[in-house]
Amino acid sequence: MMQVALKIWRYDASTGDRALREYEVDAPEEATLLDVLDIVKDKVDGSLAYRKSCRMMICGSCGMRMDGAAVLACKTRMYDVAQSGHVPVISAMGNLPIVRDLVVDMDPFWEKFKAMKPYLQPGYERPDDGREYRVTQERMNAVKKEALCINCGCCVSECNAMESDPEFLGPQALAKGFRFVGDPRDGATVERLEQYSGEHGIWECTRCFFCNERCPKGVDPRDAIAKLGAEAVKNGIDRDMGAKHAKWFIRSTETTGWLRETELVPKTQGVVSSIKQMKFAMNLIKHNKAGLAFPPHVAANVGEARNLHKLVHEQGVLGAAGHIQGERALSKLEHGYHEGGDPYGPGSFPKPYLPEDTE
Amino acid sequence: MKRVAYYKGCLASLSAKELDTSTQALAPRVGLELVELESVTCCGAGDIHEAEPDYYLHLNARILAYAEATGSDTLLTVCNVCTLNLRQANFMLKGDDTLRARINANLEAVGVPPYSGEVEVRHLLWEIAEGDGYELLKQAAHKGLKGLKVAPFYGCQILRPSKIMGFEDPDRPWSLERIIEACGGEAIDYPAKIKCCGFPIIQAREETAMGELIQPVEQAIEAGADVMVTPCPLCHLSLDAWQQKLEASTGKKFGLPILHLAQLVGVAAGIEESELKFKRHIVDPRPALERLEV
Ligand code: SF4
Ligand code: SF4
Numbered sequence A: 001m002m003q004v005a006l007k008i009w010r011y012d013a014s015t016g017d018r019a020l021r022e023y024e025v026d027a028p029e030e031a032t033l034l035d036v037l038d039i040v041k042d043k044v045d046g047s048l049a050y051r052k053s054c055r056m057m058i059c060g061s062c063g064m065r066m067d068g069a070a071v072l073a074c075k076t077r078m079y080d081v082a083q084s085g086h087v088p089v090i091s092a093m094g095n096l097p098i099v100r101d102l103v104v105d106m107d108p109f110w111e112k113f114k115a116m117k118p119y120l121q122p123g124y125e126r127p128d129d130g131r132e133y134r135v136t137q138e139r140m141n142a143v144k145k146e147a148l149c150i151n152c153g154c155c156v157s158e159c160n161a162m163e164s165d166p167e168f169l170g171p172q173a174l175a176k177g178f179r180f181v182g183d184p185r186d187g188a189t190v191e192r193l194e195q196y197s198g199e200h201g202i203w204e205c206t207r208c209f210f211c212n213e214r215c216p217k218g219v220d221p222r223d224a225i226a227k228l229g230a231e232a233v234k235n236g237i238d239r240d241m242g243a244k245h246a247k248w249f250i251r252s253t254e255t256t257g258w259l260r261e262t263e264l265v266p267k268t269q270g271v272v273s274s275i276k277q278m279k280f281a282m283n284l285i286k287h288n289k290a291g292l293a294f295p296p297h298v299a300a301n302v303g304e305a306r307n308l309h310k311l312v313h314e315q316g317v318l319g320a321a322g323h324i325q326g327e328r329a330l331s332k333l334e335h336g337y338h339e340g341g342d343p344y345g346p347g348s349f350p351k352p353y354l355p356e357d358t359e
Numbered sequence B: 001m002k003r004v005a006y007y008k009g010c011l012a013s014l015s016a017k018e019l020d021t022s023t024q025a026l027a028p029r030v031g032l033e034l035v036e037l038e039s040v041t042c043c044g045a046g047d048i049h050e051a052e053p054d055y056y057l058h059l060n061a062r063i064l065a066y067a068e069a070t071g072s073d074t075l076l077t078v079c080n081v082c083t084l085n086l087r088q089a090n091f092m093l094k095g096d097d098t099l100r101a102r103i104n105a106n107l108e109a110v111g112v113p114p115y116s117g118e119v120e121v122r123h124l125l126w127e128i129a130e131g132d133g134y135e136l137l138k139q140a141a142h143k144g145l146k147g148l149k150v151a152p153f154y155g156c157q158i159l160r161p162s163k164i165m166g167f168e169d170p171d172r173p174w175s176l177e178r179i180i181e182a183c184g185g186e187a188i189d190y191p192a193k194i195k196c197c198g199f200p201i202i203q204a205r206e207e208t209a210m211g212e213l214i215q216p217v218e219q220a221i222e223a224g225a226d227v228m229v230t231p232c233p234l235c236h237l238s239l240d241a242w243q244q245k246l247e248a249s250t251g252k253k254f255g256l257p258i259l260h261l262a263q264l265v266g267v268a269a270g271i272e273e274s275e276l277k278f279k280r281h282i283v284d285p286r287p288a289l290e291r292l293e294v
């Protein structure tokens, strides 16, 4: 057995009462955070509210934050934390309204999920031999990662774009979107890409990579969003400023080699909105932040980049396929960092980032 | 001296030239000999990576190939986004012989030397946060920052995804704090130091980006920061240049000076103003530095 101490943010939405309470219990050494919460509820305080079901990382019910980072409680072993003497702070997930204690209201999550039309819209004919429609494993592998999602919300909890704009479809919904865009049997690819490219879709992702870092199932939602972006551009759905921005980058590498920044704002936003940006832009020019570079700074041998671009288009690894080709190599990597790197040691300066503690 | 291939990236080549000059001036004092790469292009940022991933991989493979051709085993970066792009491409090429063979055939077809997969991509931050670089930094920073209160701002793509970056705990990073303290400054702590500044969508979704940008600026000021330091010129651009838009939209006055990492260390190392080029900033850091007689 081991002793585990926890601080839990208790909350009651009906009264608005909020309090950080500390608990200490005995638990078996192999206990997960979920096991510890069960012990607290059984032995110390029966009013503690949290969700759980499968206890084996498959139902997606037990998403919550430990020290400000979203985790599945049933996947998080407590032994090392307890041994270190650190008392972790447990709180409800972010970006969703709290109902009570560690329970959030998942309705906004499910609404976005539903908006993606998360079901197959078959786009195939039954083969001539009268048998079932067959897809190769290789083609289904395109959506292998996205299909792993268990709808736990850990990614949504930390999404920086959603924090700023709650309307953003967000990592879970968009990853689900690619699960169908990338499915060879689905017939609504173009309609989906049009819909997902809306104001709160693909191009609102701010690439903070919190979703990839937090997802307990290796879905890598940010990568799924990149696949959607690549498919949208491949299918000519590129009216969004985000897509235009990307196309201008490509043009720059083929001409000067370096980003032609001065022209980037007009290319992305169009002339009308650029005039509004004029005052702001003039100030940048004054400080050489967006100076008109004459002659433009041109990288040596930029023709090589131009020819590579031509080759890439000839070989036709376009759209999401370009992302998927790297997955085999990237799947060999694991999240983490070099041990012993932190010269301060646990608990010393700099203080850990504990947003719930600082409120 | 450690000889490294030096990849500036677009910003340090163009709108953030002050990052290039301060890096060049600082390098020898922290034991780095920079070999400039002439024929390289932009890494494509998150944009080409997202829209045309196969082209992204070729562009970055080309940069890695030219880095390898210098004979150095390290490619030094000074931008978060370049670091993520190049490290990710590097892992793709190292970890898949078939993929590397196809990309190399294409590189050779256009006259670029093939890439063997032996280069390591490292940000300047990591070179001076530990090991020999850190020891030299402590000696070089003899002028000291004299208690200057510095807010570290990491930005996203030097921390996450940790399976590609892998240097420090993405939730409890320490490298910038350690450098600030070695320079005699005081590192202040605030939650948004590991969050996003909004730069990637600052043009396409300005309002959403501003909702992110305001967090580090406000929190750092509240925590008493004199200046902020960042290892990423894109973070620098949004924090420094778009701060005026934050002021216009909120009616508040922020005036928080933002320093590039090489500039902050440069001040402590007594590097000339002519190399640090503070006059290129929108929010002038000089008053804050002069006030403290740094
Ligand atoms: S990378 Fe995009 S989707 Fe993922 S958490 Fe950040 S903003 Fe949200
Ligand atoms: S993508 Fe990952 S973190 Fe997000 S809901 Fe699905 S399983 Fe959970």
Ligand code: SF4
Pocket: A259, B008, B009, B010, B011, B012, B041, B042, B043, B044, B045, B046, B079, B081, B082
């Ligand atoms: S990330 Fe940016 S600054 Fe760095 S090279 Fe690429 S485009 Fe340029």
Ligand code: SF4
Pocket: A206, A207, A208, B080, B081, B154, B155, B156, B157, B158, B195, B196, B197, B198, B199, B200, B232, B234, B235, B236
């Ligand atoms: S913090 Fe800002 S510029 Fe920096 S990596 Fe995130 S988005 Fe990029």
Ligand code: FES
Pocket: A051, A052, A053, A054, A055, A056, A057, A058, A059, A060, A061, A062, A063, A072, A073, A074, A075
């Ligand atoms: S209880 Fe089902 S995922 Fe944790």
